[in-house]
Amino acid sequence: MAGERLPWIIKYRPKRIEEVVDQEQAKRLFIPWLRQWLSGRPPEKKAVLLYGPAGVGKTSLVEAAAREFKLELIEMNASDFRRKEDIERIARVAATQSSLFGRRKIILLDEVDGISGTADRGGLDAILELISVTKHPVVMTANDPWDQKLKPLRDASLMIPFNRLSERDVLTVLKRICAAEGVRCEDEALKLIASRSEGDLRSAINDLQAVAEGYGEVTSSLVRALIVSRDREYSPWEMLRNLFMSRYAWQAKKAVTHTNLDYDTVLEWINENIPVQYTDPEDVWRAYEALSRADIYLGRIRRTLAWDLLSYVFDLAGPGVALARRKSKFHWAKYQYPQKILMLAKTREAREVREALAEALAKRLHTSKATVKSDVLPYLSIIFRYRPELGARIALAYNLTERMVQYLAGPAAAEVLEHLKALREGAERPARAAAQPPATQRAPAARASAAQRRGRTTSTTATSRRRRRGGTASGQRTLF
Ligand SMILES: Nc1ncnc2c1ncn2[C@@H]1O[C@H](COP(=O)(O)OP(=O)(O)O)[C@@H](O)[C@H]1O
Ligand SMILES: [Mg+2]
Missing domain, CATH: 1.20.272 (Zinc Finger, Delta Prime; domain 3)
Known part of the structure; x- marks a missing residue:
């Protein structure tokens, strides 16, 4: 990955504490607390909770401090808090004293307010346990720490507020980046980005990069075009x-x-x-x-x-x-x-059909569904594919649905269904006429005579020929 492809929010992340713009009050609280930890006597509150709007430097301050004090940053993110085991894994690290030559650590639990949404009491307890056993500074961050569920965390922590950044501060950073990138940026354009960001420096920097990378310059008309078309979603x-x-x-x-x-x-x-x-x-x-x-x-x-x-x-x-x-x-x-998405949908249907087939046949064959799937369906499938007319008779005898026939016959499905239709028509007419059980249950002679009674003596149609040649109901059964 080429260097210039790096997102600017990463490239221009503050490397030192003083590069974190504004947030003087936060620094005044945080730095002494950290120094106290490093002096060897843990402070009364072993954890801090940095809170405030998004994109104002909470994570950045912790990272900059870790770098400046040469601490190993052990970081855990909102999405991990769902799993109690993951927190406990970090807790074990936290509870272990650094070795004599090992680097000292700082534990960052980023965006802990994510935990309140997941309603994971176990996760919260695990964090409290971590704070009570830790031998290293524990820093948490949150956008909104005021959820009732987070009260135990608030009680266990030194609370450190972060301010929304002023437009002027945002502008300062944007200008600095423009200069560093050698991009021509109109003041007016940067002001537009800054005012739109509402103090969220992360989104401001992203907007800046989006325009600058596309055009090599940042003008107010470009920025306006980006902003206007921004807040909608595409199909x-x-x-x-x-x-x-x-x-x-x-x-x-x-x-x-x-x-x-x-x-x-x-x-x-x-x-x-x-x-x-x-x-x-x-x-x-x-x-x-x-x-x-x-x-x-x-x-x-x-x-x-x-x-x-x-x-x-x-x-x-x-x-x-x-x-x-x-x-x-x-x-x-x-x-x-996408074919893959279609395929998944299709195979789900195939799986359901297979299941239904196994269930229907298992009952009739007095065997298990598993046996039907492993020992019967493969042969049926071969019969349906290579002897469509035979397949049709089986389908009729077992009253299979069209989908089941399609599943078994694959490319021969149309042929089987055509035979089946012919069989059904041939079977229904005499059945209706004589008000008797379905034709498959009766001998061909009975059907022929029924047809004859209705004056259908033309037994030369393909259907009736097949019917004659082929079989009786008992003949179909012996297949299994
Ligand atoms: N106070 C700040 N000083 C300098 N850069 C900042 C500041 N706040 C945010 N940024 C920039 O925005 C990005 C996101 O900031 P971050 O610290 O992750 O915000 P959050 O408060 O959401 O943790 C950083 O990588 C950095 O480039
Ligand atoms: Mg953050």
């Missing part, structure tokens, strides 16, 4: 259209991030439609290269919960795929539904 088809039509990286990124599809589904849709859109093999290859790397990152995120990487997934699946087009002429492609 899969819209998503693909926007993605493949985008001329700039930021447009492609917007296409893949502004949809309500989950990440896997986004990748599936793109996967299916790359060859639909691109005609040049090299373009297709480049696009799949990007997409497969997006998939690798997504897999890594799932294993390690490093959500910071999500931005790479979007970069690769969005701009990576969109800018893969070099030679393909743009054409209005008819996008298709």
Whole structure:
């Protein structure tokens, strides 16, 4: 991954405490508390809870402090709090004194308010236990710490508030980044981004990067265009259209991030439609290269919960795929539904049909469903495929549904069903006429005579010939 692809919120993360803009009050509380820990006498409150709006430097301050004080940062994220075992694993680390030469540690439980949503009492207890046994500073962060459930955590912690950043502070950081990147940025444009961010520096930096990467400059008209079209979500088809039509990286990124599809589904849709859109093999290859790397990152995120990487997934699946087009002429492609998703739906239906078949036949054959599946269905399937007329008679005898016939006969289904229809018609007429049990239960002679009674002496039709040649009900049974 090339350096310039790094999300700026990561690239420009404060490396030192003084680079964390504003938040003086938080620093005044946090730093002495940390120093006290490092002096060897744990403070009265062994944990702190940093709280305040999103994107104002809570996580950044902890990371900067860890770097400055040369502490090993042991970090755990909101999504991990659901599993009590994971918290206990961290707790064991926390409870262990650093070895003589080992680096000292700082434990970060980021976004603990995530835990209140999951209603996990066990997780909360595990955190409290961690705080009581820890031999290292424990830092928690939260956007909203006032949930009733979090009261025990509040009581166990030194509470440290973070302020919403002022527009001026946001502007300062944006300007600094523009200078560092060598991007021409209009003041007016940066003010627009800053005022829109409502003090959330993370979103402001993301907006800045989105425009700057697309155009190499940041003007107020570009920013306005981005902001206006921002807050809506795209359907899969819209998503693909926007993605493949985008001329700039930021447009492609917007296409893949502004949809309500989950990440896997986004990748599936793109996967299916790359060859639909691109005609040049090299373009297709480049696009799949990007997409497969997006998939690798997504897999890594799932294993390690490093959500910071999500931005790479979007970069690769969005701009990576969109800018893969070099030679393909743009054409209005008819996008298709992902086969994999269709296949899953189809196999689910097949599995259900198979289950129903096994159940119906097991009863009639006085055996178990498992035996039917392993010993009967495979043979039936062969019969249906290679002897459709025989299959039709079996279907009639066992009263199989159309779906079951399709399942057993596969490509021969149409033929079997045609035979079956003919059989049923042939069977119904005499049955209705004579008000007798279904024809399959009776001897062919009876059926023939019934037909004759109704004046149908033309026994030369294919159906009746087959009927004659073929069989009696007892003949069908002996198949098993
Ligand atoms: N006070 C700040 N000073 C400098 N950069 C900041 C500040 N707040 C946020 N940022 C930028 O925004 C990004 C997200 O900030 P973060 O510390 O993760 O916010 P949160 O308060 O949600 O934990 C950081 O990587 C950094 O680039
Ligand atoms: Mg954070």
